[in-house]
Amino acid sequence: MSETVDLSLATRPSDADAVPGLLQDLNALQGTWTEGDEETRHKMVVKARSLLQSLLTPREQMVQHTWADPGLNAALITGVDVGLWKLMVKNGVDAVHKVEDLAESLGMDPELLGRLLRHVCAMGHLEEVAQDQYKLKNFTKSMSLDVIGDGYVCLHGGIGRSPIEFYKFLRETNWRNPVDASHTAFHASYNSKVPNCMLYLGSIGMGPQMNHHMGGYRQGRLPWHHPKIYPVEQELFPGADTSPDAPLVVDVAGGLGHDIDEFKRNYPNHPGKLILQDLAPVIEDAKDIDPSIERMPHDFLTEQPIKGARAYFMHSILHDWPDDVCQKILARLADAMKPGYSKILIFECVIPRTGAYWEATAGDMLMMTQLSACERTEDQWHKLIEGSGLGLKITRFWSSGLSAVENVIEVQLA
Template sequence: MSSTVDLSLATQPSDADAVPGLIKDLNALNGNWKEGDEETRYKMIVKARSLLQSLMTPREQTVQHTWADPGLGAALTTGVDVGLWKLMVKNGVDAVHNVEDLAKSLGMDPELLGRLLRHVCAMGHLEEVAQDEYKLTNFTRSLSLDVIGDSYLCLLGGIGRSPIEFYKFLRETNWRNPVDATRTAFHVSYDSKVPNSMAYLGSIGMGPQMNRMMGGYRQGRLPWHHPKIYPVEEELFPGAEPDAPLVVDVAGGLGHDIDEFKRNYPNHPGKLILQDLAPVIEDAKDIDPSIERMPHDFLAEQPIRGARAYFMHSILHDWPDDVCQKILARTAEAMKPGYSKLLIFECVIPRTGAYWESTAGDMLMMTQLSACERTEDQWHKLIEDSGLGLKITKFWSSGLSAVENVIECALA
């Protein structure tokens, strides 16, 4: 068998033999798909991506990855920054938009804007009506929303160099898995001394954009307390002491999770407490007044002892294992044996068949923070094999396409 690859391979469809079967599978799935059926939609996305990749040649895929996708990111981010998408929505979500008119309103060179929009259209995100005339798609309409558009400013415009130059960082570390939160690919790419990429975004005035980006990321996802994921009325409320802390939302940011919990379960037993660093707590103003707001650093001693549940949402994936163990140790110290639960709402990557959003999150954590999205085995190792006195009692998931699971833990 030859150990070399003939160049002609790069100009042939990647897997022509798979195309008929994939089309058949897609047709079958489409016949069963109804709006709101997320599991079938997920399967269709996976099949559609496989179909496209089977049809494209390796040369075409290379051009997409190295030319088309970076160019699309440049065009979309520029549009967010200059207010293009908001202007187009303001002028009419179903209107025909002329490049010359848009450029005049934005103070842009019309030739520049025309080139950007032509590529956005060629990539499928605008509808071309005539030369230099376009209509919005649902995607480009959505870019007018800050919770969607700000993702481009933050992750591409703000810290996008880190994944692109990740290989340079790996050269310096002799190709080792990154686990040092104080020396990450971000630090190398931006020659920065700030603690991490999140602090960097704040330092360059993108703190609000980062918060909105995270809000957009969570859109369309079930909250941790939804009955399809974690049935709190069966698992949390029974046995809860009526006047004691029910849920302590550790590092809960502006309180989106705990406030939604309050709205969905207004008659819950016990007290709800939101914790985060003092500057964050000061900004947590739009939550139910019955929720106690408490400044707290998760690396310090947990002041609330014996709560029914300590909740962490997307906290541990920001940190390598050594920092996570310190965070978890502080929580374990405060837990009451046989009563307290630790509820971690995070990605759990399956052993096989990982969902693309989960692996994408892992790449983001690795290239920005030297952290990770963890597999089920890694969660067991982190929580049960670190001498913290904790055990995982159950992984709660809403289904096949669920990125985040509730990892329920108790004292061993």
């Protein structure tokens, strides 16, 4: 006889028995936590989420996922688009904001704005002072920053149908793990012939918003060259060619140069030279970086023009592509490497075999539903790099030990 679930289960707390233990765990963690202790904070976030999920009934969680969260996104995106959050900050970050005053300044229907802000408040992101009067909280203050707010516009407003309609794509592909970069859920949802969702965002005028989001999600994370992750003064500088024209670090597909410029600021006396590579339109926009950094247009699927660099660095590049494309990218670098000298330094998420952190799995879902790519486990990294037949080997995974942050995957010629 097949088992069934009684409907009453959906209206009871999801795990009432777990609540006392979770409260004890949170109290114990709180007793040791100090601001700046990210590892303990991450543990508290996981426990707090588990506590909330244990207290909520399955029915409440269903309503949150299908009503509350989409409604919140609708309000937040509208606020970014109309300039609401910036206006509220301009009028006073700690002021009391009246809906009618905001609506008049924005040219909005006050009844519409009141409904939106009421839900944002009910979801915990505004402080209600009186009817249709609110104060900002730190989250909604931060929504005025382009690196925070623009992520909602580009990911939800620009390509948000892809994850929602992912099940349709899987149905059409017989429920296979997506690995074809030319046929993704994005292509299916938007009936688009554009090679990928990032180029699509640029084609609809959301390139700047995507660049802002890329900068925003990296905020608060340690850079790859931080001594807690990869000690460049012990691992990269010793043995490096010190002549001025010797390539030290080539930042492959480095975008606007945030990583390489930060490296330059933190290690101004580095040996050799630094090189930023990306497609020509991107390089043309890379203006706010140290002038000593060489800017070079380059497509990573073509021959690498810089031979024998000390390090070829890639940040969040391979997770955008399935294995077959990644192997082509790695092949170009392997051909350019100097045996016993050159390294590939890959700064990306490495998902553990068990106990994956929510931010890492969220990134994996984003890559899967938009690009038919993935965040990789340690086993998958070994398979990609060492099973590629390119003569490469992983020499070490360098990690700060914190949850949900990237590792430096150090690769050399075998």
